[in-house]
Amino acid sequence: MRVLGLSSGTSADGIDVAAADLTLDGDLVRLRPLGHRTVPYSAPLHEELRSALPPGTTTMETVCRLDTGIGQAFAAAAREAVADLAGGHADLVASHGQTLFHWADGASVHGTLQLGQPAWTAEATGLPVVSDLRTADVAAGGQGAPLAALLDTLLLNGRGVPAAALNIGGIANATVVPTSGEPAAFDTGPGNALMDAAVRRATGGRSGFDLDGRLAAEGRVDAALLDRLLADPYYRLAPPKSTGLELFGPAYLEEALHEHGPVETPDLLATLVELTARTVADALASRAVAEVHVSGGGARNPVLTRRLAELLRPARLSPAEDLGLDGDAKEAYLFALLGFFTWHGLPGALPSCTGARRATPAGRLTPGSGPLRLPEPAATVPRRLEVTDPAQEPAPAPDG
DSSP: OEEEEEEEOTTOOEEEEEEEEEEEETTEEEEEEEEEEEEEOOHHHHHHHHHHSTTOOOOHHHHHHHHHHHHHHHHHHHHHHHHHTSTTOOSEEEEEEEEEEEEEETTEEEEEEEEOOHHHHHHHHOOOEEEOOSHHHHHTTSOOOOTTHHHHHHHHTTSSSOEEEEEESSEEEEEEEOSSSOOEEEEEEESSHHHHHHHHHHHTTSOOSOGGGHHHHHOOOOHHHHHHHHTOGGGGSOSSOOOOTTTSSHHHHHHHHHHHOOOOHHHHHHHHHHHHHHHHHHHHHTTTOSEEEEESGGGGOHHHHHHHHHHHTTSEEEEGGGGTSOTTTHHHHHHHHHHHHHHTTOOOSOHHHHOOSSOOOOOEEEOOSSOOOOOOOOSSOOOEEEEOOTTSOOOOOOOO
16 A cells, blocks of 8 residues: 655644555565655644644634644645655555644543544545544553554564664654563653753744754753752653653743743753753663664754763664664654554554553544445554665555
8 A cells, every 4th residue: 555644743843744655464564665755834823833732722713723724734735745755646644633732640641632634634635544543542541652662663573682762752752672572662751842942932932943952062961950850750650651742841841940040041951951861761771772763853963862872871872764764754654554554454552552451453534535445454463564675666465
């Protein structure tokens, strides 16, 4: 199948789109990347979205407007990707939408809300759409996160050493695949969220991130502020666990600075870099991993990656590209894979990673221009993923 994956992460910078050919062959999935891009939101939609994210308050009218506006933006991105990335043909779209709220209470998640009505994409492309990819896992008692565990586990299985995949978006999450036993996955805490909030605070919203960690490189860690931040109870929760801007958002940073007192921007950013690096390293310390493959926006911050490499030793820190996928596109390919799994009746979340009572297929299906014709459910749950050369033609799918 040729599948489009679309997502918009915690930072809400824009829509990540990727196209892939996916083939099932027994316990192996072959993924042939066809290309990816990021489509920015329009300025008015981005401003309205940012204002509604925690800790902002909103109205049901705004929720409806956002659900429609994000849905239309995803639809336009999908329509263009079918033409430009998928060569004019695709079979399925998997759309994560934009998380507006993740209702976590300590170690429990009670609900999760992703906006971006899939009917707009189905209408614009004529293709069936898999969406609402987290809620089934939450209903089964899971966290609904990190969904990246599916792709990470398939990529890391069989490497011969305990390995981890680390994604540093607004929130940082890790998947740990041991050489024996079940994988584990969890949000480690803030990735870029607090750093980005600090930059927006310092620039009056004119900039949303510290390019190449330049400001952080000029600062010094404020030990007292760091200790105060590291004392947050979230870090002592046992996995599975997940979090979001509902906890680690701009209001969290303002409260910490109100209690601590003013901090110069470079020192604040140096401290927040250390917080992210320290909490990731602490979360992985007991896992005895030999290699950590990093992706996400934080992977492009050299100050953060240098500090992570120091704290994670003797584990080796390497880019996600070493596993065959562009780190900037990894989440979009993840959602393409999740949609492909749902289409074939396969579970999209791993109970050992999310805490769910059982493994559930992810999402709900919106028909395209024609009736839905699902294949027979796959007889074997895949255990491995092979990323193939984009220049190669996809292998024909096995019968059935």
